Amino acid sequence: MSCVHLLDIRFAHNGIEQVITPVLLRDEAETILVDCGYPDFLGLLDEAARRHGIPLEAVTKVIVTHQDLDHVGSLAALKRMHPHIEIIAHEIEAPYLAGIKxxxxxxxxxxxxxxxxxxxxxxxxxxxxxxxxxxPAVIDRTVSDGERLPWCGGIDIVHTPGHTPGHLSLYIPASKTLIAGDAVVVEEGRLEIANPQFALDLEAALRSVRRLLDDEIEHIVCYHGGKYTSDAGQGLRDLLSRYEFGS
Structure with missing residues (x-):
């Protein structure tokens, strides 16, 4: 995971401490931010990035996993502050992010x-x-399932619908790392569906989890819960079994 930097951002909401985990991907040419937090989070993002020796102005691209407020709340402000940044999202999600839908x-x-x-x-x-x-924020580049982006030795776009229709996850073959977005989250040490009661299509979300088993994953980074520290494949299978058997 040498090119993967986890930006654990801690903040209080209604008196309760919360944590989100955007990710920075970095190689010799590009610095790529995956998701960017709630509105007015630029200061927290910059602070978290600098802990890794990377100022926010070094970011060249932002990949958005999906349209939810906690993932894109600071996107338009980030683009306005750093107009050189290229914003990338799944083709299904782009019109919602841009305010067209x-x-x-x-x-x-x-x-x-x-x-x-x-x-x-x-x-x-x-x-x-x-x-x-x-x-809203205009998307500079749309991507689709199976597309490989050329940075960090290759970043595969994995369409993982369910939480939203255009949700995407990222798979980095070089380190066998999955950046899950909200396809799965870590709760009490195990993988779960993110807020299943609010998933726009829970069955699609479960199909997306099954699909993740097709890749050889050693590391999973979740936006909520951070890095999953147990066996990735077993964790995904355990999640599915809980839904199949209702436990």
Missing amino acids: KSLRLAQAEAMLDVLPAEEKPNGQQFIRLLQSLE
């Missing part, structure tokens, strides 16, 4: 508002306003 997470939140208990409606309305405030 309505955010699917916003549509989901609006649809759920009517069925929320009365005491939860204010939080639901606040979340909707937050999603509505997300600044």
